[in-house]
Amino acid sequence: MTMSKSIPMNVGSKLGESKAKPYLGYATKHAPKKRLFEFKKSIPTPLTIALGLAAWVIFFGAWQLSSALGLVNELLFPAPTKVIAALYDLLANQGFIVDIGVSLYRILVSFLIACAIAIPLGILMGCFKAVEAFFGPFVSAWRYLPAPALIPLLLMWLGAGEEQKLALLILGVVWFLITLISDHTKSVRNELIETAVTLGGSRIQVLKTVVIPAVMPDVLVVMRQMMAVSWTYLVIAEIVAANSGIGAMMMRAKRFIHVDEIMAGILVIGVLGLLLDLLLRLAHRVLFPYLDDHR
DSSP: OOOOOOOOHHHHHHHHHHHHHHHHHHHHHTSOOOOSOOTTOOOOHHHHHHHHHHHHHHHHHHHHHHHHTTOSOTTTSOOHHHHHHHHHHHHHHSOHHHHHHHHHHHHHHHHHHHHHHHHHHHHHHHHOHHHHHHHHHHHHHHHTSOGGGGHHHHHHHHTTSHHHHHHHHHHHHHHHHHHHHHHHHHTSOHHHHHHHHHTTOOHHHHIIIIIHHHHHHHHHHHHHHHHHHHHHHHHHHHSSSOSSSHHHHHHHHHHTTOHHHHHHHHHHHHHHHHHHHHHHHHHHHHHOTTOSOOO
16 A cells, blocks of 8 residues: 655745746846837936936037137127126116016917917818818918018008017918818827717717817927927017017117127027926826826
8 A cells, every 4th residue: 555645735836936046037137138229218207307408518518618718709609608697687787587578478479379270270170171171272372481571561561569570470380280280180090080970979079079189189299399480480570670579689789799698588588498398298298197108
């Protein structure tokens, strides 16, 4: 009669663990290392900030060094320290803060008016071929017309006041906003729209509950991109028949060859544009937290 010896329950698990440990060690040792340059892979936030600051440090460092070594004409290309000093003088003694406020007012009001026109029209053009057939050729033609070419006409029609400047800023961006929003609306998945229609949704219901929520993240990205173009037209609007604003200050400085003040104005435009860009990026994250890719 053979006697069977009972095997402890934990022996198998211990054997499994002893066999698994070498493989675990091998996998850990030979796991692929995280590299800095990976296609479309995110990097840590501290590294993102550090790289962004490094670009500016290199830029201003090279600028300051070229000035200190005498490689550039100090009168026509002043050092960053002189530009910062000129900016302080403008803010403290010459009321430049008022010019900044006027420029911000023009940018924000004109851009909001352009968006109020472009967003509904662009969405309708992207949804309905009849609307696109009617407005498409008109919008496309205006898109190829340079807005600064309209300045003489705007001056004759509207005078040299705020209306002319706001009109130029609106005309400079509204056609591109309409086209880009229309293109993004066309990219909304047809399955979503067809499902909503099959479930009995009316055109207005499908627009409100399917199309608009689907396209609004891209609309905000388009707004952020076109905001930069709006700043370009602002300077053009303010250097023509203007007595206030950042562009007007730069033209006054040009008369007396105050290049440091001109560069201070350029610096302020860059900082304001960056702040508005960051604000729109933050709005994208807050309004659409469910998206993995925040552009």
